[in-house]
Amino acid sequence: MADSITIASDQQQSIPLWLLAELSYSCPLQCSYCSNPINYPQTRAAELSTEEWKAVFKDARKLGAVQLGLSGGEPLVRPDLEELIAEARSLGFYSNLITSAIGADAARLAAIHEAGLDHIQISFQGSNQDVNDHFAGTKSFHHKVLMANEAKKLGFPMVLNFVLHRQNIHQIGDMLKLAEELKADFVELANSQYYGWALKNIDALLPSRQQLLDAEAITNDFRKRHRGNMDVIFVVPDYYENRPKACCNGWATTFLTVTPNGNVQPCQSAQELPGLELPNVREQSLEWAWRESPLFNAFRGTDWMPEPCRSCPEKEQDLGGCRCQAYLLTGDAFATDPVCDLSPKHSIIENAVAKAQNIADLNIDGFGYDIDSAPVQPLLFRNPKNAKLLSKK
Amino acid sequence: MAISENTWVVLSGQFRFQWEEAQQCYVLLYPEGMVQLNPSAGEILSRCQQQTTIADVISDLQNSFAEADSKTLAADVMEFIHEANDQGWLDLKN
Numbered sequence: 001m002a003d004s005i006t007i008a009s010d011q012q013q014s015i016p017l018w019l020l021a022e023l024s025y026s027c028p029l030q031c032s033y034c035s036n037p038i039n040y041p042q043t044r045a046a047e048l049s050t051e052e053w054k055a056v057f058k059d060a061r062k063l064g065a066v067q068l069g070l071s072g073g074e075p076l077v078r079p080d081l082e083e084l085i086a087e088a089r090s091l092g093f094y095s096n097l098i099t100s101a102i103g104a105d106a107a108r109l110a111a112i113h114e115a116g117l118d119h120i121q122i123s124f125q126g127s128n129q130d131v132n133d134h135f136a137g138t139k140s141f142h143h144k145v146l147m148a149n150e151a152k153k154l155g156f157p158m159v160l161n162f163v164l165h166r167q168n169i170h171q172i173g174d175m176l177k178l179a180e181e182l183k184a185d186f187v188e189l190a191n192s193q194y195y196g197w198a199l200k201n202i203d204a205l206l207p208s209r210q211q212l213l214d215a216e217a218i219t220n221d222f223r224k225r226h227r228g229n230m231d232v233i234f235v236v237p238d239y240y241e242n243r244p245k246a247c248c249n250g251w252a253t254t255f256l257t258v259t260p261n262g263n264v265q266p267c268q269s270a271q272e273l274p275g276l277e278l279p280n281v282r283e284q285s286l287e288w289a290w291r292e293s294p295l296f297n298a299f300r301g302t303d304w305m306p307e308p309c310r311s312c313p314e315k316e317q318d319l320g321g322c323r324c325q326a327y328l329l330t331g332d333a334f335a336t337d338p339v340c341d342l343s344p345k346h347s348i349i350e351n352a353v354a355k356a357q358n359i360a361d362l363n364i365d366g367f368g369y370d371i372d373s374a375p376v377q378p379l380l381f382r383n384p385k386n387a388k389l390l391s392k393k
Numbered sequence: 394m395a396i397s398e399n400t401w402v403v404l405s406g407q408f409r410f411q412w413e414e415a416q417q418c419y420v421l422l423y424p425e426g427m428v429q430l431n432p433s434a435g436e437i438l439s440r441c442q443q444q445t446t447i448a449d450v451i452s453d454l455q456n457s458f459a460e461a462d463s464k465t466l467a468a469d470v471m472e473f474i475h476e477a478n479d480q481g482w483l484d485l486k487n
Contacts, residue, residue, distance in 0.1 A: 015415050015416065017427065063415070064413070064414075064415025064416065066413060066415075066420065066422065066427060067422070067425060067426075067427065069425075092411060094409055094422035094423075094427075096424060096425055118409065118422070118424070119423075119424040119425070121424070121425075155406070157407050157423070157424050159424055159425070185407070185424070186424060
């Protein structure tokens with residue numbers, strides 16, 4: 001019977017099984033690798049209303065969406081979050097809250113539980129207060145620990161997510177210990193990927209190969225000793241792979257993202273791609289966006305591919321990689337993702353990796369060095385001031 | 394643990410089981426993931442949403458699918474319960 005039990009995403013290519021609802025770009029944290037657009041403050045005034053989000057949920061459910069990610073920014077900044085969760089529950093969504101836990105207290109978590117949230121994912125920026133609070137740009141560690149304990153008390157399945165980069169990856173053993181103490185069901189040790197904010201901060205963030213190997217070895221050792229108690233996922237930065245990943249499980253096959261102002265996108269960064277108009281739920285139906293819009297059809301399947309992807313025997317596996325990464329690094333959204341060592345532009349990745357090694361050799365790694373005297377660009381935290389600065393460039 | 398027809402079974406609280414119209418099948422939902430179930434797995438799990446014995450699951454299936462061979466059906470259910478238990482989908486107790 002096992003052979004007939006399959007993961008749906010392999011088979012149901014035409015259903016947007018996942019709806020990611022970015023409820024607001026507002027966030028009390030300032031993570032320097034944030035997945036929101038550089039110019040995020042510009043959307044604040046145009047955020048979708050409660051009723052507009054409910055309509056999005058209803059339409060997505062009709063298209064077959066069943067997993068709902070409630071994200072941001074920080075979704076807890078929406079005072080109507082409980083109402084939206086209750087609506088999602090009544091529509092039959094499995095809802096996942098992707099949060100920093102800032103904006104929660106015991107009473108609000110209980111209300112969210114009562115409203116029907118299925119799962120909570122709490123992010124940490126480090127394994128202790130110093131590192132976490134430095135990279136979050138906000139005093140938050142102690143509160144995250146408290147809220148993780150509350151979430152488990154309420155019986156939520158809980159994922160803890162640690163975004164890894166050069167300056168916190170050495171803490172990986174302590175991150176796993178913390179996750180175990182907090183009784184997490186899953187731990188994601190996910191290296192930052194380099195788009196948007198993270199790409200602007202790549203000099204300060206990209207780990208060296210040796211750092212990754214060390215971190216992976218510690219993770220594997222932990223897995224051996226703790227078999228079965230807690231699932232651990234380790235995600236390598238694309239830059240250290242030879243082949244790209246099929247971004248979002250393949251462009252417009254599985255994922256549907258709606259941004260705070262109602263733009264409909266196949267991924268969180270698609271607004272970075274040039275020349276493609278973004279559908280918006282205030283103007284067009286979700287169904288039209290998914291099935292008919294030029295944006296969603298631009299990179300569906302393999303017909304759009306140039307060489308070397310077009311004649312590649314692996315093209316169905318990675319689908320040419322990430323379009324946003326291709327555009328950000330080569331200036332051409334149709335190019336082979338330069339992560340692929342068959343890409344004529346692969347030297348961009350090799351150079352970035354070599355630079356990360358050089359920076360590691362300078363031995364300025366680790367939290368606490370004086371960033372003003374460091375020979376690399378200091379970390380640019382995600383905040384309105386830096387958004388303005390970077391948007392001008 | 395030894396699993397017999399007298400074992401009590403219930404779907405684990407870590408999963409949600411439901412029918413999906415767009416996919417025309419039952420699914421199990423869990424944090425950020427989903428398993429599609431084939432029709433027989435769906436029929437079995439739909440009878441495990443409240444705590445029950447495996448024997449009761451089998452007899453209920455026999456009532457619903459009178460044409461099925463009863464020995465094969467019982468063996469299929471036991472095989473599935475073992476697999477589903479290995480996947481962590483069930484809470485079992487004797």
